[in-house]
Amino acid sequence: MVFSTRDTGPVSDAVKRHWVDTRLPAGLRPYARLARWERPIGWWLLLWPCWWSASLAAIAAGHGWPDPWHLFLFFVGAIAMRGAGCTYNDLVDVDIDSKVERTRSRPIPAGQVTKFQAKVFLLLQALIGLLVLLQFNTFSIGLGIASLLTVAVYPFMKRVTDWPQLFLGFAFSWGALMGWAAEFGSLAWAPVLLYLGGICWTIGYDTIYAHQDKEDDALVGVKSTARLFGDRTKPALMALYSFATVLFALAAMLADAGPAAFVGILAGVVHLGWQIVVLDIDDADQCLKLFRSNTTYGWILFAGFLADALIGWL
Template sequence: MFFSTKDTGPVADAVKLHWVDTRLPVSLRPYARLARWERPIGWWLLLFPCWWSAALAAIAGGNGWPNPWHLVLFLIGAVAMRGAGCTYNDIVDVEIDAKVARTRSRPIPAGQVTRFQAKVFMLLQCLVGLAVLLQFNAFTVLLGIASLLAVAIYPFMKRFTNWPQLFLGFAFSWGAFMGWAAEFGSLSWAPVFLYVGGICWTIGYDTIYAHQDKEDDALVGVKSTARLFGDRTKPALIALYALASGLFAAAAMLADAGPAAFIGILAGVVHLGWQIVVLDIDDGDQCLKLFRSNKIYGWILFAGFVADAFIAWL
């Protein structure tokens, strides 16, 4: 039977009392947990590069705001493909997840769903993502398909390199290309700089996230930048976030952005600096809160880009 009837409770790091765990029918809860619906920060982090790119494209194209239809499509696509990616990750990592305190409560190692059920659910989410992708021009469709390579290899990187966060950045920052391509049917240097900046940002925030698991990761042999940087995490974050901010500024300049965009980037620097100052790498709960705070950072940059497009249009 496809629908699960077993519910062993919420995943350890889920948002407490989320509607997934309180209102959704019991049979559907494991699938919602596979897709991380009760942890929405993931799809926000996947979505923001798309929205930033769409906003920069609006600036470059002289439009007053990003294409609203594109923003909606990116939102639906981000939820679907983040869910599909997480389901794929859980299928690949089930043996590791069963050995780590924070992840052993995930649906597959907890016995809430089988691998076959998870694979079927992953396929359904991919079909939703494909339906969204096909709404764009042919160049954007091909670009979206190309992103699957980064998605496919990411779960395996923690076994071979200290830089799995780099490969997560390759996948999660891909939207920096998509928003621009959806508007123009091509790419230029602005989305390239936005993409590389997004990779640096991703390495930074996911390093903070990975500090939750560093002891268990060491025991099971999982590699991460959290383990690599160790006590040098704060200097590493300064370098990564500074580079990300500089690259975002370069992308804005290449898109012919005005002052509002750079004010947004500067406000974002303040937020990232706050993360670094207050970070305690040995406090797992705080690491999770700081990781989630990157949703605020995403909104700051997006607001600056949208404001700039609107001001220039007036």
């Protein structure tokens, strides 16, 4: 692959003065931006369902903690596959991105990389993801391959449905199945309910994110739940986050979790409630801040599940 030497600057909504823009050689920066390395929130959101599921599996199996090797593999896989997914999304959406203020500075529409270079980079990231997947049991490998269907269809959904965030949820919550499968080599109702809860959570946080682009989206014909809900976004978020919380609690019950897990879930409710209360759908900067705060929500649930596994083991 021939690296680009044209660096026209960072993406407009990227983290400022990130190591991607200050330490990487100029020729590598456009590829790092394709993978969104300067915006780690994406791979955190992909990683959390994996780690939650691995922790619930540890509780169900009577272990004191999830398998550290599995946690590491999920970490590497989340970074690789989030990067691959973003690269694929940018290839599919290049015509739309060039018309939207926030995205026209992305590497492909900005001319920092060619489509061919992006495709090669996509393949390299996918190969890393495949190497990670092959470390798991046979059932998990098949389950991981099946997830590619959700990834493949997602970029096209904003053109045909008001619910593209639902399809993002299908893809980004898949780890809720993977963590359990990696431990047991099968699925049960607990990870399925965790998956469904993850979908509701994803629709919620990505609706907040989509409010940044609603004016441009309307002009270019892109659909989203932000445009669908409009001024009813807060009630919609209350419903989505409530469904997510109930489903997470049911998953914890079926995994035979103890009080610490439910304390974590309740603490998470406080955080999600704060998002809804302070949200201003017309303040793009605040929408981005609240979207990124879901990393904190992920830590809250994970901490509760980890504590419960340890307490149960002791």
